[in-house]
Every structure is written in C-alpha cells, then in structure tokens.
Amino acid sequence: MNQQEKGFINRLITKVFETKKTQFKKAELEGVDILVKLKILKHLQEVPDLLELETNSFLFNQSLYDLAEGRIGKKFPNDISRSFAMVDGLEEILKKENDIKPNVIGSYSAILKGLKGYILFQLEKNGVDIADFYKRIIGPSQKHENHLFLFDDCFFRFLPHSGYDAEKILGICDEVLDKGDSHYVLSFARELCANNLHLAKNLYFVSSKMKSLRHPVFLTNLAVGLFNNGHTGIFSEFEKIVETNPEEGYRFFSAIEINTKKVLYKVYRLVEKESAEAAYQRRTNILGNIIESPLTSKTMRAKCFKKINSFFACKSDDVAHAVIWSVEFIKGYEENKYKLLISYLNRTSNFKILDNFFFRFQNPSYLFRLIKSCYYTKWGRNSIKFFENAILHFWSQNLKETQNEILAMFDPRFRLGLLPVEIIMCGHGHPLPIDLQLLDSKNKQLKAVECFCLYPHSINELIPILIKLRESPFPEVVTYLKDELAQLVFDSYNTMLYKSITDLLSTSKEDKQFLAPIKKALDVYNEVKKMKSAVHDVNPHENEKELMNLYYSLEHEQRAKMMDSIGKGEGSFFGFAKNTVIVRGNSWKIQGREEVMPLGTVKSEHWLDARAYRNPDLFEMNLKKFDS
DSSP, X not given: XXXXXXXXXHHHHHHHHHHOOSEXXXXXXXXXXXXXXXXXXXXXXXXXXXXXXXXXXXXXXXXXXXXXXXXXXXOOOSOHHHHHHHXXXXXXXXXXXXXXXXXXXXXXXXXXXXXXXXXXXXXXXXXXXXXXXHHHHOSTTOOOOGGGTTHXXXXXXXXXXXXXXXXXXXXXXXXXXXXXXXXXXXHHHHHHHHHOHHHHHHHHHHHHHOSSOSOHHHHHHHHHHHHHTTXXXXXXXXXXXXXXXXXXXXHHHHHSOOOSHHHHHHHHHHHHHOXXXXXXXXXXXXXXXXHHOTXXXXXXXXXXHHHHHHGGGOSOHHHHHHHHHHXXXXXXXXXXXXXHHXXXXXXXXXXXXXXXXXXXXXXXXXXXXXHHHHXXXXXXXXXXXXXXXXXXXXXXXXXXXXXXXXXXXXXXXXXXXXXXXXXXXXXXXXXXXXXXXXXXXXXXXXXXXXXXXXXXXXXXXXXXXXXXXXXXXXXXXXXXXXXXXXXXXXXXXXXXXXXXXXXXXXXXXXXXXXXXXXXXXXXXXXXHHHHHHTOOTTOHHHHTHHHHXXXXXXXXXXXXXXXXXXXXXXXXXXXXXXXXXXXXXXXXXXXXXXXXXXOOOOOOOOOBOTHHHHSHHHHHHHHHHTTO
C-alpha cells in the first residue's frame, strides 16, 4: 500500500466516522477507482452510482487499527478482552467528537466489527490462541463481558485470515453447528471464496473427500461461494449429489447465481424432472432463483410462476404452507406473488400466513386489495386481527402510500362500513395517526365523521384525529361534525367526551363557536338527568330499597364467613393479606420482614359507547345495516 492509497483510505475512514454511513454516492468520495481496486469499496448492482464499504476489508481495517491506537493514545494489549474493551472506548471517543449522546447505542458498531476481526488477526500473530478463547465462550448460555457481545461475528471475520489449516477450521465449524448456531458459520462458508480463495478450495477439497460429513450444509455453502466466483465445474458435481442427497443438491441450485442461459435451462430441467410432492418446497426455492435472474425471459418467468401455482393442488396442507413460505422470499414480482397468495388461501383458508407474507412487499395496494375482497365476501368482528402485522409493516415502511390507501376507503362508493376505522385502530396501543384533512372531497370527509362517531369504542383515542376536521374547507363537514359530537355527548359519553374535546381546542373565537352546540348538548343531558332523578316511581333505590338491603345483608354475611374460612388457610392470598401492612398509603410491608416495598399502580381505560349496552340489539342492528 503506497502513500496515495493510504491517504485515500484514511480520508474514507474520516468520512465514515463523520457520517456513520457505510454507503456513499460516487461524488462524495476521493479515489473511488483505487478503493474499488483495493476491494475496500464495491459497486451495488441495484444502484450503480452507490458504493458500499467492505467493513471486512483487510487493508481498511489495517489503517483503522493504526488510526485507533492514535486516537486512544496507547497500543492494543496482547489480550482479547482488553483489546475489545478499547474498541468500545474508541466508539465513546467518536460519539463525543460527533455530538452523539452517550445513551445512543451502536452508532459505530457496524463499522468497528471489522476492526475487532483484524485485532484477532494481530493477536494470533502474537501467539494468542483465538480458537481456544472462542470455544470457551461459545454458546448462548455462556456469560461474558458486554464488550465480547457478538464475538461470533468477529471470530468468523478473523477466520479467513487466520493461520489455521482446513482441517482445524472444519472442526471449529462442526462444533458450532453441533450447538445449532448456523448463521455465522454458513455465511463464512459462502463468503470465504471472496476473502481467501486458496482456503476455500482447500476446505471444499477436505470436506468433499470425507466419507461421513457431519454437516453437509457447510459443504453446500462452500460450493455456492466457489460457483458464484467462477468455479463452474462444481455444477456437474451437484447434479450427481441431487440423486444421493436431494436436500443439499436442491439447496445448491436454489442459491447459485444463474449467470448464463445454459445454466438457466439446466437448472429448470432439474425442476421439471422431479415430481414428488415432498420436493415441492425445494422446487419452489429453485424456481424463485430462476425468477430473480436477470437472464430469465418474461415467458420463462411466467412459466415458473405457473409451475409454483400448480403445487397448491397438493394433498397436504403442510406442503402447501411450505410452498407459500418459500414464495415469501422471492424478491420483487409482487403482483405474481399476490396471485400465488390468493391461490394458497383458496386452497387452505389459512389467514395466519398473513402475519409475515407481506413483510417483503413495498407496495401496500395488494394488502388493501385483499382486505377489501375479504370484507365484501365474509367479514367478522375480529377479522382485522389477521391483517394487523401487515398493516403496521406498510405503515412503517411506506407511510404515504399506506395512508392514501386507508383514506381512499372513506369513499362512500366503496361501502366499506367501519372497516377504515378498524384499520386505523391497528396501532400498537393507539390509533394510527392518520391525517383526515388529506381527504380530498366533501363526501369522503362526511363519511369519515360518520364512521368515527359510530365506532363502538375508544372514542377518546379517535377524537384527536377526528377533531382536526373542524378546520375542513367544507362548511357542511364542520356542521355535521358539531352535530355528531353533540349527539355523542348527549347519548353516549356525556361529560367525559365534552372534557376530552375541550382539552383539544384553543381559546380562539372559531373554537368557541365550534364548542357551543356541544356544550348545549351537555347542558340538556344534565337537565334530563336531573329531571329523571326526581322521578322515584321507576327508581329501584327507592321502591325496592328494603328488599335490596335484605339481599345485601345476607350477601355480606355469607361473604364474611367465606373470607374467614379461607383466611385461616396458610399460604392463601387472604392469609398473606392478613399479615401485610400498608405503610403511609403508598407502600407495603410483610410481617416478619424488614423491607418496605412501594405500591404499584395498574390502570387501564376503555371508553364504551353507552348505546351499546343501553339498547344492544338496536345498536348491533345499526352497525350491521351501516353500509350494507
């Protein structure tokens, strides 16, 4: 590495520290061509103008190692734990330099993981037994210092550059796989070819010659990495492996990069050759790989989707579920994946699949198309629960489009009843904070007011969203909103709702005018309540007072006997309560113990429309008739 290259690397490190980014546009950096040639940066195929930092680059971390010692002001010790603690100290220095609050965790962790791997390389050169240290702390049950968190990641970053031979590395990987932890091992196997081609070849040779391989999946991932880096002769080897070990053979063909038309058609013929239902999921994985290949024609892609769709004619629901699970992981082609989902639902009616299916979608229109279809077909009171996770996914990933989809449901032409409010109520503990002012027509806003005010519960949560329509440009909407809120105050929520509304309004003239009819409704309610309370003929507290007193006296007598009987039993709650003292009204103490513990408060609030229990049959009928 010459001085010019070192200068470019050091300036890149500074840029990374300042921005906390690992992806940059070409114009942001100096010496891009040199840094790409040194394998410190790589081009992203999806966005050609975007470059990504190779955080495991040996040269990058070599420069970072020297810079870290300069920033910290001392050399890294010949000890794994203390060296890793120093890296965490470097992160704190960087946070101070870049005005990041101390309680912000992981600001530079993605960048410094590679440095920790390089430190292990340096320590091994100095005689430290890295593998022995790793074996001692391996496994989720082992406790160790915080700065050794995710040591697995650092270890497998170090392994390609270690001095270990293929047999020792295979033994380490087998031991990790024996414990059921496959993520880092298999990633290491697949990426090893790019980091150390010689070691990858040796490992593959040693593994393939073993008569009884403990974990064939390791060999498969090695083979995928080698094939993707130009060693295409492995293809024919796995064509034979398909016959003896179909699981690993198909795993290979579902993961390789399809880089020529010849490979494309060979892989497809393998899928055509197999017919057993048990292989449907593995065939789906391979078809997904063909679908994602840029070499695949539209005709071939359509053929692949048609083939996957045919798998849903299988006899087993478990097989159908395995197929749709594999479909989830196909990148892009959302229209086709949605059609496959519909085929699966028609086959199984297993709506639980929706918990995860849409998590790799970008466009929320498919989800809302399905929700509307289900609403028109058959919609139950709790049907929305099947869609909640998908709705929240799109709300967090594509807010604008998701909000537009929800708002469009208020169009009266769709006749969707309270469905849009059900969707809004899917938030974690609170409604989705949708902006009703974005409704672009008078009719949609009127419909929104009607839906919100008819919704049977949680009006206290919905009012902050609904009240914004008092600023609607349509006078009819403002008038209708006032009338509906006044009706709710009179019929259902009374003083609670009135106070909730007043807390959201200002003291402006417009808000006072808006509040006037609502206040009048509350006054009328209080007058009616006062008038009714003066009539004793139908008041059970008055005309059945003696009977009620007799009932409660007998009830209290029986309860006292029961409490006395239970309280004598040791270990019961009441026995515990007898020996518990409430101290000063906000803490409690158990007899025989010194410590005094604070009382906790548990509170839950749920506003229910009074119409729902005053006349439940009528209320239920109104809900069912609404938009039906």
